[in-house]
Amino acid sequence: MDGDGYLGISKKGYTSCEITLDLRDQKALYLIKQQFGGSIKLRSGSNSIRYRLHHKDGMIKLINAINGNIRNSKRLLQLHQVCSILNIPIKLPIKLDKD
Secondary structure, eight states, X not given: OTTTEEEEEOTTSOEEEXXXXXXXXXXHHHHHHHHHOOEEEXXXXXXXXXXXXXXXXXXXXXXXXXXXXXXXXXXXXXXXXXXXXXXXXXXXXXXXXXX
């Protein structure tokens, strides 16, 4: 999610999630779809596949699952914005150490 994902808000204020992966990793997207709903489609012109989630119940479930685990600064900003729209308190990631 940190590298290949995107959390967004439409102009109308709807939240969404998109994750694009290489076709070899499609099993991971089907596991995510099974857990949170959404749709999966092949990307034309490339060997990739995209997962999209738009419905509110699925987004709330997804955000609660990833909240506190996002470390990429870009994705963390997106998470803050989506949490604000969905009225979910943001959890900052715990610091990683060698242990």
